[in-house]
Amino acid sequence: MNSPKKVSAFSAQVYALCRRIPQGRITTYKELARALGKKGQVYRAIGHVLRENPFAPEVPCHRVINSSGAVGGFRGKTNGKEVQEKIKLLEKEGIRIINGKVNLQKYLFRF
């Protein structure tokens, strides 16, 4: 039995899309925002939502990175050990990370 958390409709969409991400693949905040059909700074809101992951590890928020190829942040840290752990997890899934950056043209998954 699951423990359904009460989240806003917007947050539910973000979590739902994260679950769609196949293993060995990553996506960006911008692609998520574009998939939601919103325009503007939706990616900022996504970052706030993913910061708290009530569906972890069912929702692999660590597969969501920046459009710049940077891993971004993890557990609320934009730059720290948590981010290093995130990188390690991605490498474990078969993603090659160079200098803390991911090859978007190779691993970027689009909805």
Next chain:
DNA sequence: CTCTTGACCGACG
């Protein structure tokens, strides 16, 4: 309801 901050992105110099 109002204000601030944020796991961001893109353009400019």
Next chain:
DNA sequence: CCGTCGGCCAAGA
């Protein structure tokens, strides 16, 4: 490549 500014959504205090 790096620093700075603008953008205008969402959640918390």
